[in-house]
Amino acid sequence: MDATAPKTQLGKNLFNDYGMVFVLLLLVVVLSALTLKEQSPEGEEAGRIVAERIIAEQGANVSVMVVAESTPVDEAFVRGAVAALETAGATIAGSVNGKPTDARVAIEKALAEGKTIDAVAATGDTVEWTIYDRFDGIGSDKCVSPVPYTWPTFAKLDNLLSVANQTAIYAIIAIGMTMVIITAGIDLSVGSLVALASVTAAIAIRDFGGGENASMAMMLAGCTAGIIVCGLAGLFNGAMITRFGIPPFIATLAMMMMAKGLSLRLAVGESISEVPDSFKWIGGGTTLGLPNPVILMIVLYAVAHFVMSSTIFGRYVYAVGGNAEAARLSGVAVKPVTLTVYTLCGALAGLGGIVQSSKLGTGDPKLGLMYELDVIAAVVVGGTSLMGGEGRIFGTLIGAFIIAVIKNGMNLMDVGSYDQQIVLGAVVLVAVLVDTIKRKGGRG
Amino acid sequence: MTFSRSCFCVCSLLVLFTAGCAESKNGSPETGNDAKAATASKGTIGFSALTLTNPFFKTIAESLTEEAAKHGYEVVVVSGDQDVKKQSDQIDDFIIKGVKAIVLNPCDSRSIGQAIKKANDAGIPVFTNDIKYDGDEGVVECHIATDNLQGGRLAGEAMVKLLGASGGKVLIVDYPDVESCQLRTKGFHEIVDAHNAKDGAAQIEVVATLNGKGARDAGYAVTKDAIVGNGDLSAVFAINDPSALGARTALEEAGKQDQVTIIGFDGAPAGKKAILEGKILCDPIQFPDQMGAKTAQMIVNYFNGEEPPKEILIPSALYYKADAEQDPELQEKSAE
Numbered sequence: 014m015d016a017t018a019p020k021t022q023l024g025k026n027l028f029n030d031y032g033m034v035f036v037l038l039l040l041v042v043v044l045s046a047l048t049l050k051e052q053s054p055e056g057e058e059a060g061r062i063v064a065e066r067i068i069a070e071q072g073a074n075v076s077v078m079v080v081a082e083s084t085p086v087d088e089a090f091v092r093g094a095v096a097a098l099e100t101a102g103a104t105i106a107g108s109v110n111g112k113p114t115d116a117r118v119a120i121e122k123a124l125a126e127g128k129t130i131d132a133v134a135a136t137g138d139t140v141e142w143t144i145y146d147r148f149d150g151i152g153s154d155k156c157v158s159p160v161p162y163t164w165p166t167f168a169k170l171d172n173l174l175s176v177a178n179q180t181a182i183y184a185i186i187a188i189g190m191t192m193v194i195i196t197a198g199i200d201l202s203v204g205s206l207v208a209l210a211s212v213t214a215a216i217a218i219r220d221f222g223g224g225e226n227a228s229m230a231m232m233l234a235g236c237t238a239g240i241i242v243c244g245l246a247g248l249f250n251g252a253m254i255t256r257f258g259i260p261p262f263i264a265t266l267a268m269m270m271m272a273k274g275l276s277l278r279l280a281v282g283e284s285i286s287e288v289p290d291s292f293k294w295i296g297g298g299t300t301l302g303l304p305n306p307v308i309l310m311i312v313l314y315a316v317a318h319f320v321m322s323s324t325i326f327g328r329y330v331y332a333v334g335g336n337a338e339a340a341r342l343s344g345v346a347v348k349p350v351t352l353t354v355y356t357l358c359g360a361l362a363g364l365g366g367i368v369q370s371s372k373l374g375t376g377d378p379k380l381g382l383m384y385e386l387d388v389i390a391a392v393v394v395g396g397t398s399l400m401g402g403e404g405r406i407f408g409t410l411i412g413a414f415i416i417a418v419i420k421n422g423m424n425l426m427d428v429g430s431y432d433q434q435i436v437l438g439a440v441v442l443v444a445v446l447v448d449t450i451k452r453k454g455g456r457g
Numbered sequence: 458m459t460f461s462r463s464c465f466c467v468c469s470l471l472v473l474f475t476a477g478c479a480e481s482k483n484g485s486p487e488t489g490n491d492a493k494a495a496t497a498s499k500g501t502i503g504f505s506a507l508t509l510t511n512p513f514f515k516t517i518a519e520s521l522t523e524e525a526a527k528h529g530y531e532v533v534v535v536s537g538d539q540d541v542k543k544q545s546d547q548i549d550d551f552i553i554k555g556v557k558a559i560v561l562n563p564c565d566s567r568s569i570g571q572a573i574k575k576a577n578d579a580g581i582p583v584f585t586n587d588i589k590y591d592g593d594e595g596v597v598e599c600h601i602a603t604d605n606l607q608g609g610r611l612a613g614e615a616m617v618k619l620l621g622a623s624g625g626k627v628l629i630v631d632y633p634d635v636e637s638c639q640l641r642t643k644g645f646h647e648i649v650d651a652h653n654a655k656d657g658a659a660q661i662e663v664v665a666t667l668n669g670k671g672a673r674d675a676g677y678a679v680t681k682d683a684i685v686g687n688g689d690l691s692a693v694f695a696i697n698d699p700s701a702l703g704a705r706t707a708l709e710e711a712g713k714q715d716q717v718t719i720i721g722f723d724g725a726p727a728g729k730k731a732i733l734e735g736k737i738l739c740d741p742i743q744f745p746d747q748m749g750a751k752t753a754q755m756i757v758n759y760f761n762g763e764e765p766p767k768e769i770l771i772p773s774a775l776y777y778k779a780d781a782e783q784d785p786e787l788q789e790k791s792a793e
Binding site: 375383 | 499500509533534535536538539540541542545546547549550552553554555557564565566567568569570571572578579580582592594634757759760761762763764
C-alpha cells in the first residue's frame, strides 16, 4: 500500500490538473464522430472542377449557365468556373451571383436571346434550388455541382470559431465569478449588470457622444462609462457584504433586481440602436482571422491566471475563501480583498455586457437574462468549489468550453431545447458530484 | 481510491452525454426519412421561435413543418426563449449547419439585426412571422403576420353591435409596448369613433385605457382598479386572451360578470374555451396555422425563383360562441 501511494498521488494530481481537459477533448472527438456529414466544396477551385467536369462529360462545344449565391466564396466559384470554361472554349450562356429570382431572370434572358443551355454549373446550395424545373429542356438533371466530401460539421473551422465566439462572453464574466466563488461568495447580479452596461454605454454614446456619428474616442468613453457603472455596482455589493455582513447571496440578489430595473428604466424598456459602426467592431469584428471577443477572452484569462497564481493578491483571495478568520489573523486585509474581488466581478460583467451589446449592435435592457446561472455553471464545471478556497482560472475556461461545446453539439444534432436543458442540468450536477466526492475522499 | 472514484464520475458524465446524443441521433434521422419518403429532401429550414411555451408559436412551428414537408423541406425548430443572444447564437448555428432558409420571430425587433445581416452575408434568406424586424442592417425577404389593424376594427364592430343601441362605458385593457397590440387598439378606436360621430348615436364612451401588459395578472389588476372607479362599466376590450381572462377574474370577484361583457383577441385555446363557456363574448382570432403554412409557401416560391412580397397580412375573423360550438378543436378537448 505504501509503495503505491506516491503513484496514486501522482495520478490524482494529474487528474485534478488535466481531468477536465481530457473530458473536453473526449467531447470534441465524440461530437466530431457524431456530426460527420457531406460537405460541399466551395470557392474558385470548386468552380474550376465543376467546369472541367462539364467539359469532360459534354465536350468543349457546350453552352453553360453558372449559378451561385452572392457571398464572397460564391463569387470566387463563378470566377473559377467562368475562367475554366473560357479557357476550354465553351460558351457561357450567363452567370449569376444572387437569389433564385436573379437566376430565373438570367435564364429567361438567355433563352429569350436564343441561347441554349446545355448545362448549369451550380454550387452545393444553388443546385438544390427549384427554379430549373420551371424551364422546358433545362431541369435539375442538367445541373452539375461539386462532389461532396465527408467531414464533421462540428470540426469545421467556422464552427469552432463560432463556439469560441459564443462562449467568450460567459467566459469573460466567469473570471470575476471564479474569484468571487473562491472567496466563498457568489454574485447573482452579473446578468443584470450585462444589461446595465449595455444600456449605459448606448445611452452615453447616444446622448453625449453624438449617436451614430460618434467618434472613436467618444465611443470608447461610453463603453468605459458602462464598465465603470458596473464596477461601482460591484463595489456596492462588496461594501454591503463586508461592512454590514449581508450574505453575498442576498446582497447580490438585491443588486440583480435593482440593476435590471434601472437598465429597463434608463432605456424606457426599448433597445437603443443609435451607436456608431466602430462600436459594432468590438464584439463583431475580427483581428487576424480571430473574432475580437475570443482574443479579449484569451488575453483576460492570461492576465487573470497570472494574478491568481503569481501575485500576493491572488494568494490572499484563496486565503480569504479557505478560512477568513485564519486569513485575518495572519494579516490578510480580508475586507479590502473581498471588496476588490466584487468590484472586479462587476466590472468584468460590465465588459461582458459591452462585448455582447456590441455584437448585437444595440444597447438592450433585456440582455443578460439568466447569464448568472450559465456563468456559475461554467465555474462549477471548471472545478471551483462553492465552499471557497479552491479553484483555478483555467479550469473555468475549460468549464465554459465544455458547456459551450455540449450546447453547440446538441444544436448541430437537432436536439430539442427541452432535452438540452435536461442534459445541461445533468452535466452541472455530475460536475458538482465529482467535486463533492473529491473533497470527501480528501478528508477520509 | 479517490482517483478511481473521480474517474468513475467523469465516465458517467460522458455516458450520460452520449446517451443524450444517441437518443437525439435516433430521433432526427427518422423524421428525415419521413420527409424523404414523400419527396427527395431539398434541404433544411431553420426556425427560431420566440418561445415554445406559448401554444401560438408551437402552432406556427407545426404548420410550418407540415407545409414545408409537403414540398420536400425539413424544418428544425428551436426556441429563442425571448433571449436575443440565444436567438442570435441559434442563427450562427443555422449558418454553420448550412440551412437553406431561416425563419424567425425576432426576440427583439432591433437587436436581431446583426444576426440577420450575418445570415444575409452567408447567402441565406431570412423570413419573419408574427413579430416584425424593425431595422435596416439586415434584409428580411418576407414578413407574414396577422392584420392587427383589421382585427382591431372587427373588435370595434363587435362592440358597436353590442352597445350601439344602448351606449355605455368601455374599458380598454391594452399593451402599448408592442406594436401589434397598438394596432389592435387603433383599429378598435376607428370603428367606435365612427359610430359615435353619427347623428344621434348612443355614445360608446371609452372611460379608461389601462396597460394590462398582455398578461393575466396585470389584466386582472388594472380591471380591478377600473371597476372601483367606474361602477357602471358595460364592456371591456382586452387586446389578447390572457388579459381578457384576467379581466374576467376581476369581474367575477366583484360580482359584475353579468353586467360587463368582455371582447378579447387572439383565439388561443384558453380564449376559445372561455368563449364556449360564455366568459368572453367574442374574439377576433388569429390564424397561426395559416401563418406557418404561408411562410413555408413563401420559402418554396423563393427557391422557385419568385420574388415574395415584403409583407403578407393574414386577415382576422370574429369568433363567437356559435363558432366555438362548431369548432372541432374544442370538441376533441371536451371528449378527452
